[in-house]
Amino acid sequence: MIKSVKLRLAIVLATIVLALIYLFPTMGGSVPDWWGKIFPTEKIHLGLDLQGGIHLLMEVDVEKAMHASTDRMTASVQRILLEEKIKVSEVTQGETGTIKFILEDANALEPLQTFLEERFPIWNHMSTQGSLVLYRVSEKEKQRIEKLALDQAVETMRNRIDQFGVAEPEIRVQANNRILVQLPGVKDTRRAINLIGKTALLEFKLVNDQFDPAKISAAELGDNLEVLYEQTRDPETNAIVSKRPYVLEKKSLMTGEYIANANVRFNSQFGEPYVSLEFNSQGAKLFDQITAASVKRRLAIILDNNVYSAPVIQERISGGQAQVSGRFTAKEAHDLAIVLRAGALPAPIRILEQRTVGPSLGRDSIRNGFISMVVGFLLVVVFMVVYYRLSGLVANLALVLNLLFIMSILALAQATLTLPGIAGIVLTIGMAVDANVLIFERIREELHFGKTPRAGLDSGYGKAFLTIMDANITTLIAAIVLYQYGTGPIKGFAVTLSVGIISSLYTAIFVTRLVFDMVAERHPLKKLSI
Amino acid sequence: MQFLNSNKMSVDFIGKRRLFMMISAIAILIGIASLVVRGGLNYGIDFAGGTMVQVRFAKAVKSDSVRQALAGIDMGSASIQQFEGDAAHEFLIRVEKSKSGLVGLSDEIKMVLDRDFGAENVDIRRVEMVGPKVGKDLRRQGMLAILYALIGILIYVTVRFELRFALGAIVALAHDVMITVGVFALLDKEFSLPILAALLAIVGYSLNDTIVVYDRIRENMKGGGKANFVNIVNTSINQTLSRTILTSLTTVLVLISLFVLGGGVIHDFAFAMIVGVMVGTYSSIFIASPVVISMQPKKK
Numbered sequence: 053m054i055k056s057v058k059l060r061l062a063i064v065l066a067t068i069v070l071a072l073i074y075l076f077p078t079m080g081g082s083v084p085d086w087w088g089k090i091f092p093t094e095k096i097h098l099g100l101d102l103q104g105g106i107h108l109l110m111e112v113d114v115e116k117a118m119h120a121s122t123d124r125m126t127a128s129v130q131r132i133l134l135e136e137k138i139k140v141s142e143v144t145q146g147e148t149g150t151i152k153f154i155l156e157d158a159n160a161l162e163p164l165q166t167f168l169e170e171r172f173p174i175w176n177h178m179s180t181q182g183s184l185v186l187y188r189v190s191e192k193e194k195q196r197i198e199k200l201a202l203d204q205a206v207e208t209m210r211n212r213i214d215q216f217g218v219a220e221p222e223i224r225v226q227a228n229n230r231i232l233v234q235l236p237g238v239k240d241t242r243r244a245i246n247l248i249g250k251t252a253l254l255e256f257k258l259v260n261d262q263f264d265p266a267k268i269s270a271a272e273l274g275d276n277l278e279v280l281y282e283q284t285r286d287p288e289t290n291a292i293v294s295k296r297p298y299v300l301e302k303k304s305l306m307t308g309e310y311i312a313n314a315n316v317r318f319n320s321q322f323g324e325p326y327v328s329l330e331f332n333s334q335g336a337k338l339f340d341q342i343t344a345a346s347v348k349r350r351l352a353i354i355l356d357n358n359v360y361s362a363p364v365i366q367e368r369i370s371g372g373q374a375q376v377s378g379r380f381t382a383k384e385a386h387d388l389a390i391v392l393r394a395g396a397l398p399a400p401i402r403i404l405e406q407r408t409v410g411p412s413l414g415r416d417s418i419r420n421g422f423i424s425m426v427v428g429f430l431l432v433v434v435f436m437v438v439y440y441r442l443s444g445l446v447a448n449l450a451l452v453l454n455l456l457f458i459m460s461i462l463a464l465a466q467a468t469l470t471l472p473g474i475a476g477i478v479l480t481i482g483m484a485v486d487a488n489v490l491i492f493e494r495i496r497e498e499l500h501f502g503k504t505p506r507a508g509l510d511s512g513y514g515k516a517f518l519t520i521m522d523a524n525i526t527t528l529i530a531a532i533v534l535y536q537y538g539t540g541p542i543k544g545f546a547v548t549l550s551v552g553i554i555s556s557l558y559t560a561i562f563v564t565r566l567v568f569d570m571v572a573e574r575h576p577l578k579k580l581s582i
Numbered sequence: 583m584q585f586l587n588s589n590k591m592s593v594d595f596i597g598k599r600r601l602f603m604m605i606s607a608i609a610i611l612i613g614i615a616s617l618v619v620r621g622g623l624n625y626g627i628d629f630a631g632g633t634m635v636q637v638r639f640a641k642a643v644k645s646d647s648v649r650q651a652l653a654g655i656d657m658g659s660a661s662i663q664q665f666e667g668d669a670a671h672e673f674l675i676r677v678e679k680s681k682s683g684l685v686g687l688s689d690e691i692k693m694v695l696d697r698d699f700g701a702e703n704v705d706i707r708r709v710e711m712v713g714p715k716v717g718k719d720l721r722r723q724g725m726l727a728i729l730y731a732l733i734g735i736l737i738y739v740t741v742r743f744e745l746r747f748a749l750g751a752i753v754a755l756a757h758d759v760m761i762t763v764g765v766f767a768l769l770d771k772e773f774s775l776p777i778l779a780a781l782l783a784i785v786g787y788s789l790n791d792t793i794v795v796y797d798r799i800r801e802n803m804k805g806g807g808k809a810n811f812v813n814i815v816n817t818s819i820n821q822t823l824s825r826t827i828l829t830s831l832t833t834v835l836v837l838i839s840l841f842v843l844g845g846g847v848i849h850d851f852a853f854a855m856i857v858g859v860m861v862g863t864y865s866s867i868f869i870a871s872p873v874v875i876s877m878q879p880k881k882k
Binding site for chain 2 (some may be wrong): 144423438500
């Protein structure tokens with residue numbers, strides 16, 4: 053313990069000034085310009101449960117990404133096999149992540165194996181049964197594809213959220229292909245979730261008008277045709293109002309990956325919004341070829357397996373422009389333009405956990421939290437003065453400083469204050485006086501044994517010190533475990549509890565001792581008000 | 583002012599330890615029995631999975647008409663609970679199922695409420711959806727958290743004191759957790775993430791009390807010389823008694839403030855803490871130290 057009262061007083065005053073500096077931006081509505089040049093301007097962050105917002109835990113369907121990726125690899129294997137003239141009659145994806153080869157004759161087996169070993173080492177041989185040969189993608193490649201899908205999904209989501217305009221979003225990858233997204237202050241939950249979670253795979257496919265979509269049989273569809281629907285939803289209720297079927301050629305001629313820009317435009321006749329697309333040069337060339345080859349046929353524009361429109365190609369389109377129209381509201385068109393610009397997710401996502409707090413509840417929680425803090429504080433303060441008189445007053449001073457330090461440490465550490473966090477602070481108020489109770493009870497005991505006030509103070513503080521440390525460190529252990537395992541708001545409880553414990557050690561021991569010593573220095577203590 | 587003068591106290595806590603252990607054992611058994619009768623804890627959606635919507639209506643609405651509005655939705659079993667007090671137009675709708683699609687059950691619930699009561703009268707204040715997988719994860723993590731906290735404490739107390747003290751502390755903590763959980767089972771109160779956090783806080787808090795007593799025992803053992811261990815323990819409990827009770831008192835004071843004024847989310851958390859702090863105080867006095875005595879190696 054430092055002996056000099058003056059030095060200790062300087063330390064305490066310095067920490068108080070420092071705490072006030074860190075707390076000022078949170079307290080004063082806005083900080084003056086010059087402040088930011090010298091001092092920190094960070095405010096205490098409010099958790100989603102206090103300011104309102106969305107917490108989403110999503111899982112990327114990596115199996116689908118794997119399937120799509122294997123499909124692409126299968127196609128390129130097939131193309132090269134054809135060039136190499138290796139006699140294989142069929143190359144298809146079997147179970148996800150496997151390729152099935154059917155040999156034209158048994159002699160083709162050896163060249164096929166050598167070819168795959170040389171050119172596609174990521175494929176491992178699984179089994180050969182007569183003319184059927186199975187290959188599986190290697191574990192390492194599988195992991196690479198899954199990680200890529202996850203990274204791409206995060207990147208795309210970040211892009212979309214940035215364009216949507218959310219202040220301080222948090223996007224994090226977690227174990228098991230999960231992504232955590234937190235959007236503070238977002239009010240329209242459904243819109244935000246749609247924007248983040250929509251796969252947004254845009255495809256162009258030709259319509260086959262030879263069949264009646266209502267009557268076509270599975271046999272007629274075969275492997276190359278499919279039926280997709282144009283669904284119209286009620287903008288109010290989101291319920292499907294009508295469903296119109298189309299027979300489409302399964303092969304997608306082009307996807308959204310060539311989109312350079314997407315913007316909302318309004319139809320000059322009815323003022324209806326639509327999304328106009330601009331392709332990059334590669335896409336423009338491709339689109340030119342597609343339209344040139346299929347003039348007078350209908351080209352369906354499909355987003356996530358929903359047909360949006362299927363206009364007739366009147367003439368070859370070489371400008372690299374297209375449009376997606378449907379029955380959009382202006383908001384929907386705006387969001388669609390964002391997702392098309394930001395690109396498609398590599399695989400669909402599932403929502404595992406969603407927590408949304410509306411702004412009105414957040415405000416109520418802040419108010420309730422604040423009121424219970426004030427009332428709890430007053431109860432303790434009154435009790436301490438009644439029970440310990442002037443010494444209780446000293447403990448109360450420590451309590452006030454403790455609150456000040458907790459808040460300023462939260463601002464300094466950029467910690468997030470949540471409702472359970474406020475509960476943690478309230479709880480700390482009750483527990484922080486414990487150190488003083490321990491010390492005061494000890495001093496009373498010592499005085500009872502006939503010690504002088506001065507000696508009683510010394511031995512009271514001295515003997516209580518280790519006890520206080522032991523007792524608080526164990527509580528800290530529980531708080532740290534809670535921080536490790538807690539999620540979201542609960543973490544906030546662990547934070548304020550830990551901060552409160554540490555800061556209470558300083559205020560309840562160091563600061564109160566200083567006050568007693570300062571008093572003792574001026575007036576020799578005859579009697580202790582305790 | 584002084585309630586208890588620690589220098590004059592001499593209650594024979596240790597002599598009556600069998601009685602208190604019996605009382606605790608009965609309390610724990612009642613908790614276990616209610617767990618069995620109720621078929622486990624009433625897990626909230628955090629742990630069981632499901633969907634919860636907190637909705638406030640602009641005008642008075644009967645819970646029956648809310649139930650009617652929801653009738654068409656496939657959502658498994660549902661509970662509709664009306665908030666008490668001035669927020670009388672506020673309801674908590676909990677349903678068993680959850681959907682992982684972009685349009686969740688909460689959206690469906692909002693749609694039918696908007697349809698039946700008018701969108702301008704419906705304020706969706708909070709939505710929580712936890713899928714079954716995440717619920718299972720959270721349950722497992724929660725168990726682990728308590729286990730790790732106990733192990734960490736066991737190590738710390740062993741290092742600072744002795745193993746038998748650490749074991750006494752752990753028995754007391756397990757006692758507190760079991761009784762608090764038992765109270766939740768008995769009252770069929772919902773067990774959610776904040777309650778788990780409360781349990782961990784209780785563990786920390788109750789230990790705090792126990793350590794103070796242990797510390798005194800250690801101190802008295804150094805000075806005591808020949809004094810009998812049982813007497814030392816008894817004296818130590820008496821000496822720290824006023825502090826133990828005072829600190830619990832201030833803590834319970836603030837918890838009551840949280841319980842009454844903290845609002846819905848904090849209400850049950852504060853309840854768990856109040857139960858836990860009181861049980862923790864009891865166990866620090868009547869359980870933790872007596873267990874250390876029971877583990878005292880028998881001398882000839």
